[in-house]
Amino acid sequence: MTTATDSDGPAAAGPATPELFPGYAVPRGNYSATPVRRTSLVGVLRTWGVAILVLAAALVGLSAIVSKPPARYACPPDCGSPPTGEPVAVNPLFTAPDGSFSVSYPAEGTAYRVTTKPNGVTADFLGGDGGTLQLFSEPVAGRTPEQIATGLVNSTFPDTRTAYVIPNTMVGYQPGYGLAADCWPQGATSNYTRMRVLVMVAVKNDLALVASAVGPFRQFGPEFGLGKPSGANLQIALDMGKYVNSFRWNGDPAR
Helix, strand or coil, X not given: CCCCCCCCCCCCCCCCCCCCCCCCCCCCCCCCCCCCCCCCHHXXXXXXXXXXXXXXXXXXXXXXXXXXXXXXXXXXXXXXXXXXXXXXXXXXXXXXXCCCEEEECCCCCCCXXXXXXXXXXXXXXXXXXXXXXXXXXXXCCCCCHHHHHHXXXXXXXXXXXXXXXXXXXXXXXXXXXXXXXXXXXXXXXXXXXXXXXXXXXXEECCEEXXXXXXXXXXXXXXXXXXXXXXXXXXXXXXXXXXXXXXCEECCCCCC
């Protein structure tokens, strides 16, 4: 019997050869790794906050550089001026003989009887409650607008009682002084009638311009006047404003 030898069969399998990779050899022992550094939430928020503040400050500074502050006015005395351009003359204009001032006054055919003097105009109101409007000049003689106003009232109506001082009084767009006063003259029937006196004065170029009105006292309310609260309580005062604003000293612009 023939037997197979080792050379006749398949080769016997040997041990597997391990696959090798490049690396580093370290001595045997215990090792510790440095932990990975992480940014905290507080740190992130702080960084963003600083960046936002720096950016906001830069924008505010840039805005302050390129923007001009608005002009601030205190009225009075900086109350501006009428619109430019030649105004339309509705009422006649009185001009002083020396050209020192001018003022508009009620036109002919209105409810006024007008008389003129070298120093101004007197207009008697013929309708409604009646009354008298005066627009005239007065020598300053070293007096203040307040002294001129009170002096005129006391010399014309000695027994008046001051009702109030008119705030922010303007005569011809010039700051001045004004007051409202009451008096009780005795009429022809021996009855006393309450009268309201308004006086406004402004001084410029050593010349005082005066607007005054006197007439029966009438309480303003919803049924009388403009329907708005007012302390004028004088019917002629409803038509007085446009003449007071028309005052012009020599050299003032037309209005």
